[in-house]
Amino acid sequence: MNVELRGVTKRFGETTAIDDISYAVPAKRLVTLLGPSGCGKTTLLRLVAGFAAPDTGDVLLGGEVITHVPSNQRQIGMVFQNYALFPHMTVERNVSFGLRMRHAPASLVARRTEETLDLVGLRGLRDRYPHQLSGGQQQRAALARALAIQPRVLLLDEPFGALDRKLRLQMQVDVKKIIRQLGITTVFVTHDQEEAFTMSDLIAVMNAGRIVQSGAPMEIYDKPKDSFVADFVGGSNFIPVEVAEVAQDGLNLRHGTVVFAVPWAADMLVGQRAVLVVRPENLRLVQAGQGSGGLAATVTFVRPIGPLLEFEVETATGMRLKVASVRARDALPFSLGDAARVELADPQACTVFAV
Amino acid sequence: MRQAVILGLCFGVLGAMMVAPPLSGQSGEIVMISYAGPSQEPHRFYLVEPFQQAHPGLTVRLVPDEAGEYVARVQAALAASRPSPVDLAPNGEPPHLRLIGLGLLERTNTDLVPNLKLAYQAFVEKSQGYGVPATYSLIGIAYNSQKVTKVPTSWKDLWDPAYRGKVGLTSSSSNLGLGFLVAAAKMNGGDEANLEPAWQAIRSLQPFVIAPNPTALAQLFEREEIVIAPLWSTDAAVLASKGLPIKFVKPQPGAIAIVSFLSIIKGSQFTQIAHELLNRVLSEEYQSKAAAKPYFFGPTNVKVAVPPEAADYIPTTLNEIRRLQTVNWPVIVPVRAAIVERWNREFAR
Amino acid sequence: MRSPRVGTWHQAELAAPAVVFLIIFLAIPLLLLFAFGLVDIRAARVVPGSWTLEHYARILGDPFYYRIFLRTFWMGLGATIFCLLFGYPVAYLFTRVGPAARQVLLVLILAPLLTNAVVRTFGWMIILGGQKGLINALLLRVGLIDEPVRILYTMSGVLIGLTQIQLPFMILPVIAALEGQDRSLQEAAAGLGATWAQTFFHVVVPLSMPGVLTGSALVFVISYTNFAVPALLGGGSFAVIPTFIFEQISALLQWNNGAVLSSLLLGTAMVMLWLFNRASARLLRWTR
Numbered sequence: 001m002n003v004e005l006r007g008v009t010k011r012f013g014e015t016t017a018i019d020d021i022s023y024a025v026p027a028k029r030l031v032t033l034l035g036p037s038g039c040g041k042t043t044l045l046r047l048v049a050g051f052a053a054p055d056t057g058d059v060l061l062g063g064e065v066i067t068h069v070p071s072n073q074r075q076i077g078m079v080f081q082n083y084a085l086f087p088h089m090t091v092e093r094n095v096s097f098g099l100r101m102r103h104a105p106a107s108l109v110a111r112r113t114e115e116t117l118d119l120v121g122l123r124g125l126r127d128r129y130p131h132q133l134s135g136g137q138q139q140r141a142a143l144a145r146a147l148a149i150q151p152r153v154l155l156l157d158e159p160f161g162a163l164d165r166k167l168r169l170q171m172q173v174d175v176k177k178i179i180r181q182l183g184i185t186t187v188f189v190t191h192d193q194e195e196a197f198t199m200s201d202l203i204a205v206m207n208a209g210r211i212v213q214s215g216a217p218m219e220i221y222d223k224p225k226d227s228f229v230a231d232f233v234g235g236s237n238f239i240p241v242e243v244a245e246v247a248q249d250g251l252n253l254r255h256g257t258v259v260f261a262v263p264w265a266a267d268m269l270v271g272q273r274a275v276l277v278v279r280p281e282n283l284r285l286v287q288a289g290q291g292s293g294g295l296a297a298t299v300t301f302v303r304p305i306g307p308l309l310e311f312e313v314e315t316a317t318g319m320r321l322k323v324a325s326v327r328a329r330d331a332l333p334f335s336l337g338d339a340a341r342v343e344l345a346d347p348q349a350c351t352v353f354a355v
Numbered sequence: 356m357r358q359a360v361i362l363g364l365c366f367g368v369l370g371a372m373m374v375a376p377p378l379s380g381q382s383g384e385i386v387m388i389s390y391a392g393p394s395q396e397p398h399r400f401y402l403v404e405p406f407q408q409a410h411p412g413l414t415v416r417l418v419p420d421e422a423g424e425y426v427a428r429v430q431a432a433l434a435a436s437r438p439s440p441v442d443l444a445p446n447g448e449p450p451h452l453r454l455i456g457l458g459l460l461e462r463t464n465t466d467l468v469p470n471l472k473l474a475y476q477a478f479v480e481k482s483q484g485y486g487v488p489a490t491y492s493l494i495g496i497a498y499n500s501q502k503v504t505k506v507p508t509s510w511k512d513l514w515d516p517a518y519r520g521k522v523g524l525t526s527s528s529s530n531l532g533l534g535f536l537v538a539a540a541k542m543n544g545g546d547e548a549n550l551e552p553a554w555q556a557i558r559s560l561q562p563f564v565i566a567p568n569p570t571a572l573a574q575l576f577e578r579e580e581i582v583i584a585p586l587w588s589t590d591a592a593v594l595a596s597k598g599l600p601i602k603f604v605k606p607q608p609g610a611i612a613i614v615s616f617l618s619i620i621k622g623s624q625f626t627q628i629a630h631e632l633l634n635r636v637l638s639e640e641y642q643s644k645a646a647a648k649p650y651f652f653g654p655t656n657v658k659v660a661v662p663p664e665a666a667d668y669i670p671t672t673l674n675e676i677r678r679l680q681t682v683n684w685p686v687i688v689p690v691r692a693a694i695v696e697r698w699n700r701e702f703a704r
Numbered sequence: 705m706r707s708p709r710v711g712t713w714h715q716a717e718l719a720a721p722a723v724v725f726l727i728i729f730l731a732i733p734l735l736l737l738f739a740f741g742l743v744d745i746r747a748a749r750v751v752p753g754s755w756t757l758e759h760y761a762r763i764l765g766d767p768f769y770y771r772i773f774l775r776t777f778w779m780g781l782g783a784t785i786f787c788l789l790f791g792y793p794v795a796y797l798f799t800r801v802g803p804a805a806r807q808v809l810l811v812l813i814l815a816p817l818l819t820n821a822v823v824r825t826f827g828w829m830i831i832l833g834g835q836k837g838l839i840n841a842l843l844l845r846v847g848l849i850d851e852p853v854r855i856l857y858t859m860s861g862v863l864i865g866l867t868q869i870q871l872p873f874m875i876l877p878v879i880a881a882l883e884g885q886d887r888s889l890q891e892a893a894a895g896l897g898a899t900w901a902q903t904f905f906h907v908v909v910p911l912s913m914p915g916v917l918t919g920s921a922l923v924f925v926i927s928y929t930n931f932a933v934p935a936l937l938g939g940g941s942f943a944v945i946p947t948f949i950f951e952q953i954s955a956l957l958q959w960n961n962g963a964v965l966s967s968l969l970l971g972t973a974m975v976m977l978w979l980f981n982r983a984s985a986r987l988l989r990w991t992r
Contacts, residue, residue, distance in 0.1 A: 051891050071894045084892040088910045088990040098896035101906070129990045149896055424954040427748070434748035457747065457957075520854075526940040528955040564857055565940035578834030580856060692956045699951075700768055703943035704859075 001062040001152045001185050002027040003048055008057030010043055017043040018054065019209035025153075025202075030179055030186040032196040035206035036232065041189045042081075044206075045155050048187060050074050061152060077151030081158045083142035085130040091141050092117070092126040098149035112148055119178060120144040136167050143175060147182070154179065154186040160195060172198045193233050197221075205229050227353055230277045237283065237321045239276040241352070243268050253352065256317045258295055262347045268354060277351040278344065280324040285311060285334055286341045294343035297321065299334045313342060383413045385625050387632070388444035391419035391570040393593045397645040397652065402635055413628065421568040422529060423450050429459055429620055439622030443629055445489060447530040447613045448481065452688040454618070460485040461619035467630035470637035473656045478614050486618025489636045490645055491653035493610040493668065493679070494534040497586035499576060500600045509607040510542050513583060514560060522563040523572050523584035527698040528691075531569050534611045535585040536694065537682045547686040550694070554701060565702065576601055588668040589652055596649030603667055609678035610670075612653070734970070740963035748959060759960045763968070773972065776944040779859065780928030783866035784874075787923045788916065790867060791874035795915075796908075798875075799882045813876070816869045825936050828865055832856045832937070857939030865933040870926055874919035881915025882908070914991065917984045924980075925973050945969045 003025040010018040017040045025031045033041040046052045047059055050071030058067045066074055085094050096113040104112075117123045120140040130138055139159060146154060159175070160168045176199050179186050190196055196203050197217045204214035205228075213225040224230035227238065241253035241260065250263045253276055260276060268274065286294065300320075301312035309327040311334060314320055321342060334340055344350065389398045395417060403415040418425070418441070425441045432439050446454060454460045462484055465471055471479060471487060478488035496507050503518070513522055525532040536553050543552035564581050566572035573590045575581045577599060588610070591603035617636050619629045635641055642659040645652040651668035654661065661671045670676045687694070744754035763769050798809050816824075831838045832855040840852040855861045885908065893903040909916075931946035938947065945965055953962035 049891075049895055051894070071891070072897050072899060074895075075897065076895060078892070078895045080888050080892060082886065082888065084886060084888040086889060086892075086907060086911075088913075097893070097898070097906075101893075101896060101898040101902050131990070145892075145896065422955055427954045427957055430748040430957060524940075528951065564854070565942075566857070567935065567940040571939070574829065575834070575856075578829065578836055578856070580834040580854065692958065695951070695956055699941060699943065699948075703772075703941045 003153055003185060003187065004060040004063075005044070005047075006058045006060065008044075008047060008054045008059065010040075010047060010052065010054050016209050018047065020057070021209075021211055022057075023204060023211055023214065025185060025187055027185050028183045029201040030176070030188060030199055031202045031204060032188045032190060032200040033206055033211075034190060034193060034196045034203050034233070037191055039206040040209040041191075041206050042157055045078075045157055045187060045189050048153070049076055049078050049155055075149060075151055076153045076155060077146030077149060078155040079139075079142045079146050079157065079159045081161055083130075083138045083159075083162075085138055085142055085145070087130050090127050090129055091122055091133070091144075094130070094141055095122075095126075095144045095148050097145060102149070112150075116144045116148045119147065135163050136171055139163065139171060143178070147178075147184075151184065154184050156186065156188045158190055159188075160190075160192075168195075169198075175199070203233075205233060207232070222349070224277070224351060227275065227277060230351060234279060235322065237278045237280065239278060239319065239321075240355075241274050241276045243270050243272045243274060246270055251352065255295070258293065260344060260347065260350075262350055262352065264348070266352060268352075272354060274352050274354050277353065279349065280310065280322040282345045282349050283321060283323040284325070284343045284345045285313070285323050286343055287333075288339040288341060290341075294341040295319075295321075297340055297342050299336055299338045299340060302332070302334065302336055304332070313340065315342065385413060385415045385442045385629065385632075386440060387415055387417055388420045388425055388441055389417040390445075391421050391568070392573070392590075393596075394570075394589055394650065395419060397641070397650050401641045401644040402632065405640075406632060406635060409631075410628070415632070420444075421570060426450075426454065426457075426459065429622065430457065433459070433622050437622075438624050439620045441620050442623040442625050443617060443619055443632060445615050445617050446486075447615050448682070448684045449530050449533055449613075449688050449691065451482070451485070451616045451618070452684055453691065455483060455485055456688070459621050461621050461623065461626055463487065463619070463633065464630060467627075468634045468637070470634045470656070473639075473658055474637055475655055475657055478655050481614055482616050482618075486616040487633045487637055488614050488655045489617040490642075490655060491612050491614045493588040493605060493612055493653070493670075494531060494538070494585055495588060495591070495603055495605045495610040496583060497576065497591040497594070497601055497603050498583040499579070499581075500602045502579070502582040506602075507583065507604055507606065510538050510585075512606070513585070514556070518583050520562050520564075521580075521582040522560060523566055523575050523581035524557075524560075524563050525566050525569060525572055526695070526702075528695045529568060530613055531572075531585060531587060532698070533687060533691070533694070534613060534682060537687065538585075538611055538680070541680075547683045554697065558701060561702075565704075589650055592649050592651040592668045605670075605675075605678075609680045611682060612679040613682075614655070737963055737970075738967045741960060741967050745959040745963075748957070759964045763961065763964050769965075772943045772945055772948060773968070776928060776946070776969075777972075777976075779862060779866070779930075779934065779944055780924045782859075782863045783870055783927035784920050784924045786863060786867040787870050787874040788920060791871050791919065792878055792912075792916070794871075795875045795878035795882055795912075798879050813872055817872050821932060824869070828861075828937060829856070832861050832864065856937065857942070859938075861937040862934050862942065865937040866927045866930060869933065870923045873922040873926060877915040877918040877922070878912055879915070881912040881918075885911050914988060917980075917987070921977060921980055921984075925977060928973055928976075929969060 005021050005023045008018055008021050009016065021044065033044060035041050043052065047054050050066070050069065054067065058065050060066065061074065086097065089097065092113060095116055096109050099109045099112055117126055120143055122137065122140050122144060125133065125137060130141065133141060142159070160171055163171060172195060188199055200217055202214060203217050203220050204211045205220060206212065207228050213220060213229045220229065221234050224233060230236040239255050241255045243251060244254040244259055245252040246268060250261055251266055251268065253260045253262065253274065288296070295315040295317070297313040297315040299311055300314050303310040304327060307327060309325050311323040312320060313323060323342065387398070389395045398417055403417060407414060425444060429439050429441055463486055468487060474488055478491070482488055496510070496513065498507055524535065527533050527536050536550060536557070537547055539556045540546060540550045540553035543556050545552035564575060566575055569587055569590050572584055572586060573594055576584070576594055586603070588603055591601055594601040617633055619626055619633070623629060637656055639656055639658055642654040642656040646654040646659060646665060646669065647662055648664055651665045653669045661669050665671070670679060741759050742755055742757065744751040744756065794809070794813065798806060801809065834840070834852065834856065837855065839855060843849045844852065855864065889907055889911070890903050893907045898906065929946055931950060934942050934944050934947050935950065938944070946969065949962050949965045949969070952958040952965065
């Protein structure tokens with residue numbers, strides 16, 4: 001069932017948490033609200049859940065306005081950041097809570113609880129209290145509790161935040177599988193872009209109470225709409241440049257004495273200041289003596305992280321850049337203090353924003 | 356080592372606290388038991404204040420206690436060979452006899468109390484040489500004249516069905532309660548040695564309201580919880596003086612008179628100077644003030660005339676004095692504990 | 705990091721004064737109290753070598769005292785129930801209002817602890833006492849009763865008094881328990897379809913049970929052993945054990961009876977606390 005926000009604004013005193021957002025979550029898709037803390041993503045989720053009411057605008061569910069429908073009548077499942085499991089109830093009582101509160105027939109309660117516990121793999125732990133469960137098990141219990149009411153929409157508020165990395169990655173996959181299996185419309189909130197890419201059909205990047213860009217994950221990564229998205233999603237290098245030449249099929253951008261040629265047209269004027277946005281993996285380090293062009297730089301930090309090598313270099317112009325490359329076994333081509341040149345690997349994959 | 360020092364210090368300080376004598380015994384403060392409420396005023400204004408003016412170094416602290424609660428503390432102090440926490444106390448006849456029996460009263464040195472010569476000798480004899488007869492009061496019937504239209508004349512009137520549930524009593528651990536118990540016995544063919552008729556009669560008086568002490572009983576009149584009760588003449592007088600419609604009658608065959616003795620307590624650190632208070636309580640000055648409005652304590656000094664407005668509360672004619680009922684307390688006092696226990700088993704709720 | 709052993713030593717040192725204090729002013733007097741029931745006491749003096757079980761046997765063999773103990777128990781239980789009924793909503797309200805209202809509420813909650821006994825007794829007289837008492841005046845005005853009912857010097861009056869002064873001991877632990885509750889639990893319940901009442905009774909109340917149980921234990925024990933309130937509001941001959949002990953000692957100088965009844969009062973209170981703790985432990989299995 002699709003969720004829609006129409007011109008929704010929410011203020012807390014002087015601060016505007018949600019600033020005139022209109023957005024539609026398509027049915028049966030998993031949409032991630034991605035943004036830094038304080039961007040309003042959790043508030044947006046709470047508006048959908050009905051724990052808060054917007055100051056203006058409407059929330060729609062399946063085309064029906066639910067702005068003022070109390071949360072207990074929305075039939076929306078939510079998994080809280082801290083799981084909010086009822087500590088005085090066993091796993092089974094937690095999972096069956098929603099059904100029991102709706103006075104569902106006992107046989108239905110038993111059957112649905114059973115099914116849901118099976119779905120999340122907690123059948124054997126049904127008689128445990130939450131404090132007797134591990135973090136991952138609590139998370140599954142919280143998910144089961146939300147799913148047991150057969151929600152029209154599932155809301156997940158940073159549900160993996162409390163788990164360690166390995167478990168987190170596993171849970172992301174498991175949860176995604178369950179959601180795909182059930183085909184349930186899901187809104188997922190996180191500040192972790194990796195998590196967003198793992199889970200999402202669509203990503204909406206939020207900043208300062210607005211949705212700044214939304215689309216498929218790779219689209220967000222490859223074609224960030226502005227420097228905030230470029231920076232927040234994936235991280236980028238920002239090289240200040242001046243437009244040196246505007247041609248039919250490309251631009252020449254000058255940084256100091258170095259000129260970068262990018263092979264696409266943009267609506268820019270010669271002499272205009274701009275910023276060239278380059279992903280770390282789109283930069284390449286070359287030995288100082290070899291070839292020509294690029295920026296002269298010194299390696300200031302080397303971080304070998306498993307499959308990748310990450311370098312931090314400082315250019316002669318005083319700029320700090322991040323460079324990433326696939327690490328070959330036993331090879332460490334540059335060490336701290338080495339002189340090198342920095343080149344664009346694929347000029348096609350750069351973005352330029354006017355400033 | 357350090358623990359030992361700390362532990363030693365703690366015990367030392369606490370030990371010192373326990374061994375050191377209470378300061379009150381040394382500071383020139385005489386502790387005297389008194390009545391509660393306005394009945395305490397004669398003690399305060401006409402006994403303590405003149406005494407303190409005559410002895411600038413000494414103060415007298417009046418402690419209200421109507422149920423003889425101090426006795427246990429005195430007994431405990433004497434058993435532990437400590438000075439008595441109380442120096443003087445007024446006691447009606449029953450507790451007076453009881454305290455003599457317990458050995459808790461100091462014999463009076465008559466040389467130090469010249470005013471004893473002015474006291475009614477019959478009362479002085481009752482003191483048995485312990486303390487002085489300070490005042491006497493009557494136990495009669497107090498009633499709310501607005502709620503009780505038929506003026507009661509006899510103890511029997513308490514049993515009038517019109518007052519059911521509106522009768523106030525105090526338990527027989529108080530003098531008032533004991534006196535009423537005896538009156539109820541005599542009225543129904545019993546006496547001090549045969550109280551059974553009294554128990555029967557009081558049982559048939561239920562439901563009644565039991566106040567913890569006479570002052571509380573007086574408060575029940577104020578709040579109209581009760582309309583009629585056996586009460587001290589002095590308490591009734593105080594209520595009337597407040598403008599309440601409370602009247603006092605001396606019922607047939609006569610009101611019960613109980614003498615109150617002021618006595619020095621065994622173990623007092625002030626036996627010598629306390630005799631001056633005994634002398635002062637017998638003085639014409641004190642006696643006439645205590646007998647005046649609104650207290651109407653019966654004077655024990657032969658030279659003090661009963662003021663005319665006291666007629667409702669104190670017998671003024673010889674005839675009336677003759678009709679006063681006295682109780683054979685020596686019979687009652689030894690079995691007091693059994694009486695209180697019987698009362699509790701019958702009427703405690 | 706310090707070894708646990710070092711830590712324990714330091715803790716022992718810190719606790720030493722309190723332990724010594726408790727031994728001198730609590731343990732020893734309690735033992736003496738118990739012992740006083742096992743010897744003959746005449747004129748407040750222990751008769752040497754007079755060990756006897758007679759005093760305990762006399763009281764334990766007398767159904768009269770069982771009745772009074774039972775009454776005392778009902779008094780404690782009644783006060784506990786009323787404190788819970790009146791205190792819980794106040795505690796709940798406290799956790800729902802803003803800081804300014806909290807200040808006011810807190811003062812009101814603590815007020816009974818701050819007023820002295822004389823003022824309080826006077827207040828009770830005015831509120832409970834007779835035809836002119838506030839409660840009677842109100843009930844008459846509303847038309848619930850035709851004639852003034854007696855409240856002063858009845859069990860009802862005593863329970864009203866106990867409830868009033870004991871309320872803070874119920875309210876404060878319940879507030880602590882409610883304040884510690886994660887608000888998202890209530891949202892979770894609402895999200896799962898629970899109504900306000902369902903959330904309250906299935907989530908808020910069960911989670912506040914630790915506070916409720918602490919408060920109940922406190923109120924029960926303080927009420928069960930309370931002397932002042934039954935003495936002031938129960939009137940003469942109001943038969944509960946604490947007033948009875950007082951009468952035995954102060955009016956009758958029956959030190960033996962006083963000691964036996966005091967020991968039994970303390971003993972029964974401790975046994976009830978122990979049973980209560982066991983029951984609580986079952987009820988609170990879900991806590992860590």
